[in-house]
Amino acid sequence: MSTPANAAVRKNKRSFPEWLRSRDGQKVLVMMAFLIIPMVLLMVFTYIPFAEMVRYSFYNMKYVGARKFVGMKNYIKVFSRKDCFGALKLSLYYMGGSVVQLSLALYLATILSFKVKGGSLFKGFMFFPFLINGIAIGFIFKFFYTRGFVFDTVLQWCGFSLDNLPYWLKDRSINNISLVGTSVWRYFGQNMVLFIGAIMSVDNELYEAAMLDGANRFQQFKYIILPSIKTIFVLNVILSISGSLSAFEPPYVITDGANGTGTYFVIMHQIAHTQQKVGLASAMAVVLLLIIFTVTILQKLFFKYVFKDSVE
Amino acid sequence: MTFMEKSGKIVLNVIKYLSLIFFSFWALLPVVSCVITAFKTDREYQETNVMVLPKSWLNFDNFVNAFNKAGMGRAFINSTIILVCVLLFSTVIGTQLAYVLNRFKFPGNTLIRNMFLFASMLPGVAMQIPVFEIMYKLHFINFLPGYITVMCGTDVIAIYIYIQFFENIDISLDESAIMDGASYFTIFYRILLPLLKPAIVTSCILKGVGTYNEYYMANLYLQDKTRFATVATSLYTFVGPLGSKYNLICAGVIISLLPALIVFIACQKQIYSGLTSGAVKG
Structure with a gap:
């Protein structure tokens, strides 16, 4: 068994492919592989639209065609x-x-x-x-x-x-x-x-x-x-x-x-x-x-x- | 037992059963009246009161007509394709996500959990305004895989069910597998996933019923009803000129809810327990 200090030194010396094959590398790899799809879906269908929605609320626009910045006018209209x-x-x-x-x-x-x-x-x-x-x-x-x-x-x-x-x-x-x-x-x-x-x-x-x-x-x-x-x-x-x-x-x-x-x-x-x-x-x-x-x-x-x- | 106690118990029992019968009656009435009407011929439907039983319980004409008029053959195929794909992908995605969130400690773990929780609080109807634009840009309108992709997105309840289940699987199982030199992929697919089966069944039933019944997004993103109608949206055929032929409409409605009824009768226990475990955690 190596001491933690030794391990740290060894870690630094490892080349990238070696690191990938190590436990830590495997861990990160698995995490990336398992997280990427749900996170992309979450971003594309929830958080990006959410941000877009806030932006749209300041525009006079349709789904297609020109859009015009109108400031708070939409909010005034809501009320x-x-x-x-x-x-x-x-x-x-x-x-x-x-x-x-x-x-x-x-x-x-x-x-x-x-x-x-x-x-x-x-x-x-x-x-x-x-x-x-x-x-x-x-x-x-x-x-x-x-x-x-x-x-x-x-x-x-x-x-x-x-x-x-x-x-x-x-x-x-x-x-x-x-x-x-x-x-x-x-x-x-x-x-x-x-x-x-x-x-x-x-x-x-x-x-x-x-x-x-x-x-x-x-x-x-x-x-x-x-x-x-x-x-x-x-x-x-x-x-x-x-x-x-x-x-x-x-x-x-x-x-x-x-x-x-x-x-x-x-x-x-x-x-x-x-x-x-x-x-x-x-x-x-x-x-x-x-x-x-x-x-x-x-x-x-x-x-x-x-x-x-x-x-x- | 004194007389008072005895009579008190009887009164309590009467109230108990009367309440159950009363509310079950109202729960069933709207659906049962539809079943009655669905078996009536056009003439019977026009001449008799809606609550009068049909002459023949073997008159399936309305069902056949409704099935053909609403293109429900196509709709059932579409719904099946959607169901299979959504369940498959969302199970893979959901279990993997829950595995990482439960087994790995890393900065951002709580953040990711909270991001999913927050997402579930956003009302779907409001979110579809900007999502519609994104779907349009991705050319996902009138495109079955596009609709399937949207349906695979965030599903907190399933994730909670999985995480809860992982918590009950001893981590020493993972550790001994690691000692034996198994990779994380092997641990997940060979050891943990089989153990997760009851949780997968439960959340698949819930998600399955939800997907089968989904109509708002299906109506927005699968607008071409001749090719891409799901069972739920195929019922839109009856809006308009057919809108008052309730014997036909009721038949269509009954056909559309038969699969849900069958699943319910077969898997009552899982549905109840799935709802409960999902809700308590959330």
């Missing part, structure tokens, strides 16, 4: 045009929806994590909507909400009269709620599965001990289940806020943003790909990204602070 920034108001509906969705998921996960007859069947039924492709969902709900079709029929079974029912996708007082409903429908099962996973990761002995100590169901929920899913619950709350701000799919596939259902991203999509105002759309994207980052950081700090408090 002054009625259809741009105002569309963010719609995300309140989606936030409301995610509150419903998360509580529903938590409730059902609690039920399903105890012994239930046919539990995996129920779980499968409620989870399956998550696996349906977006376009199919669009058609399914256009059909579902059509006047006199599925939803109206079921409500009529429950005693409602068709004359009192609104047009679910046209009526401006209700159509955003109808769309949010589709999003809850699609994702509550997935949230539920995540929560069940977290609850199941708790050692079973804990429940048995709690039972022996005479804890009732509610106490079990509060002291065992809730702490066990804290991390994933907080994560989902954070995701749901940024998800609501960037809500896109339900209006895009079902109403195409008609009748006041165009969320911020649907408007941005139209401005970018239909009207080809790439600069303005980029500015919209940058503004929303800044908002999302701010909100995410604030939330993280908030939860850190709150939970630290509760531990002490």
